[in-house]
Amino acid sequence: MRQLIFTSALSGLASGRSGFCTVARHASLRERTVAELERMSEYKPPAGERPTVFLFRVYSGGNEPLYILTRAGDAGTDDFGRANYVVHHLIFRRNELEKLLPPAEIALRFQGWCKKFEGEPRYLPEDEPLPPEILRAEGESLLPAKRWEELTGDAGNAALLCPHGDARATIFLGDETCTETVLGLFAESSEALGGIGAWGVAFSTGICSENGAGRFLWRRLNESEISVRRPGDLILDFLAPLEFLHAPQTRFAAFARTGIFPKAADAKKERKSPEASEKNASSGAGNGADVADQPYKRFADIAGTAKFLGISAIVVAIVIACVVFWGTGDTKQAGSAVPGEVTVAGKAEAFRRILDQKINSEDFISAAEVWLEFARAFPQDATRLAGVYLPRFKLKVADAYAKYFSERIAVAELAGGLSAESRRELDAKLARFRRVCEKLDLTPQRLQKKNVAVFEKAEALLSSN
Numbered sequence: 001m002r003q004l005i006f007t008s009a010l011s012g013l014a015s016g017r018s019g020f021c022t023v024a025r026h027a028s029l030r031e032r033t034v035a036e037l038e039r040m041s042e043y044k045p046p047a048g049e050r051p052t053v054f055l056f057r058v059y060s061g062g063n064e065p066l067y068i069l070t071r072a073g074d075a076g077t078d079d080f081g082r083a084n085y086v087v088h089h090l091i092f093r094r095n096e097l098e099k100l101l102p103p104a105e106i107a108l109r110f111q112g113w114c115k116k117f118e119g120e121p122r123y124l125p126e127d128e129p130l131p132p133e134i135l136r137a138e139g140e141s142l143l144p145a146k147r148w149e150e151l152t153g154d155a156g157n158a159a160l161l162c163p164h165g166d167a168r169a170t171i172f173l174g175d176e177t178c179t180e181t182v183l184g185l186f187a188e189s190s191e192a193l194g195g196i197g198a199w200g201v202a203f204s205t206g207i208c209s210e211n212g213a214g215r216f217l218w219r220r221l222n223e224s225e226i227s228v229r230r231p232g233d234l235i236l237d238f239l240a241p242l243e244f245l246h247a248p249q250t251r252f253a254a255f256a257r258t259g260i261f262p263k264a265a266d267a268k269k270e271r272k273s274p275e276a277s278e279k280n281a282s283s284g285a286g287n288g289a290d291v292a293d294q295p296y297k298r299f300a301d302i303a304g305t306a307k308f309l310g311i312s313a314i315v316v317a318i319v320i321a322c323v324v325f326w327g328t329g330d331t332k333q334a335g336s337a338v339p340g341e342v343t344v345a346g347k348a349e350a351f352r353r354i355l356d357q358k359i360n361s362e363d364f365i366s367a368a369e370v371w372l373e374f375a376r377a378f379p380q381d382a383t384r385l386a387g388v389y390l391p392r393f394k395l396k397v398a399d400a401y402a403k404y405f406s407e408r409i410a411v412a413e414l415a416g417g418l419s420a421e422s423r424r425e426l427d428a429k430l431a432r433f434r435r436v437c438e439k440l441d442l443t444p445q446r447l448q449k450k451n452v453a454v455f456e457k458a459e460a461l462l463s464s465n
Contacts, residue, residue: 001096001130002026004034005114006041006087008078013121019080023121024114029091033062041087043072044210046225050074050083051176053206054183055216056103058199067092067199069103072208075116088114094196099135102198104186105142106134143259145188151181153386156247158256160234161189161218163248167201171229172220173237177399179205182220189218192256348378355389364400368393368436375439393440401433402451405458412461427462430455 004025012021022038029037036059045051052073059066069090078084090110092100100106111133145158161170167189172182182205190198203218207225221228229235236245247253251262351374358367371389375382408426412418418426433455436442444452 001128002029002091003124004029004037004089004091005117006038006089007075007114007117008080008082008084009117009121010079011121013123023117024124026126027123028126030062033059033066033091036061037068037089037091040068040070040089041072042209043085043087045206045208046222049176050085051206051208052179053204053208054104054107054179055202055204055208056107057202057216065094067094067097067103069106071107071113073115086114086117096130097196097199099130101134101136101140102142102187102190104183104190104203108180108183108187109133141259142188142191143256145192145256147181147184147188148256151185152245154245154247155188155257156253157245158185158188158192159248159250159253160236160245161186162193162201162252163250165193165197165250165252167193167217168234169230169232170218170234170236171226172218173223173226173235174220175222176206177396178220186218188256192252194255194261348374348381351378352381352385359389362396364393364396365404368397368400368440369432372436372439390440397436397440398442398451401429401436402454404429405454409454409457409461418461423462426458430458430462 002025004022006020006022008020009018009023011018013023013025014021020041022034025034040057043053045053050073052071055070055072057068057070059068069092070087072087073085075084075086090106101109110131112131143155143158145155148158149155161167172178172185174182186201186203190201193201201218202216204216205220207221207228226235247256255261351370355367355370355374358364358370371382371393405426408422408429412422
């Protein structure tokens with residue numbers, strides 16, 4: 001593995017260079033490759049945003065293909081008073097890949113990412129061993145796809161990105177807080193491709209170029225950036241109900257579920273028709289249509305629907321005739337049973353309306369707390385709807401609580417400490433957050449480090465008062 005770091009400096013590694021330039025790299029990188037890496041080091045995200053973006057692509061301009069994993073992110077201000085950034089490239093050769101985890105997993109695990117360059121420009125030592133955290137341990141596999149299972153209820157959904165062993169163009173809708181989650185999903189879908197196939201899919205977790213989203217097959221975009229979509233893109237919105245996601249009926253989906261690739265004899269279980277296979281592969285996505293469109297597409301068989309409606313009309317007519325003909329029974333007793341059922345159903349529906357209102361207004365703290373009450377009062381309904389709501393909570397609740405606690409901590413710091421009332425409020429909110437985490441199975445390992453730091457700081461603030 002070789003590296004190149006690009007940022008703003010008073011003097012660069014090359015003589016006479018200053019400003020944004022290469023400040024560290026391996027000397028064994030060819031000058032042509034260095035020039036190409038510098039061209040890839042643009043960091044001009046949309047106005048008002050300074051996200052951390054991970055990108056992976058294959059460069060084939062030299063004697064052998066190079067596999068380039070990149071981190072680009074904000075680095076404060078430079079010596080000239082301008083907004084600074086650091087772009088850090090990891091460059092792998094083909095003969096190294098079999099030892100490594102998939103690139104998206106490396107992005108998560110690599111501990112040496114440069115977030116702010118310090119010291120003098122320098123050449124990096126050659127022949128360093130590969131960092132142990134990015135190596136694949138003996139027998140290690142990212143399958144079964146536990147991240148996909150946790151978020152969507154089915155590990156087989158990892159194959160949505162590669163239904164037949166070929167990666168498909170996919171857009172994940174979500175903000176920067178979803179970056180680690182999306183990388184984890186990319187990693188498991190890459191693993192489902194198997195072997196060297198995991199290193200054949202270019203991906204990005206955001207836009208960091210004024211030229212647009214770039215030529216990446218798997219991308220994470222904000223909703224405001226969805227205009228860059230191309231015809232045929234599969235759109236996965238992980239803030240939308242996930243009950244409409246359906247894994248393709250292929251061996252790759254089975255592989256994602258079990259970690260064991262089915263034998264050739266099991267291939268008979270797959271649909272052989274290309275049209276049927278494509279339909280299964282994109283079920284819940286409609287060949288690139290938004291996931292939100294799927295409730296309509298799932299019932300698009302007009303003939304089947306007409307038949308169903310016709311039968312339903314006959315049944316309803318018979319029921320009405322029976323009610324009219326035998327309606328002289330004990331109406332008092334019948335009437336006493338129905339209102340009770342309607343009341344229970346009405347309460348459940350009222351809970352759900354409140355829940356949807358909280359989510360639509362992005363009040364995820366209140367939404368999570370309403371969900372807990374809903375699950376306590378209507379456990380069967382909660383079990384049925386878990387796939388609709390829990391993925392959104394797991395993505396958003398921790399961020400919402402972290403924002404709340406950050407604001408309270410800032411106020412306390414300005415005021416010189418917590419008042420008795422603020423202390424009680426913060427203590428109660430922390431207790432509520434712990435309960436939410438317990439019910440949603442949000443362990444510290446599943447929370448972003450920046451959020452964990454906020455929660456620890458809030459607890460420390462309480463203990464110091």
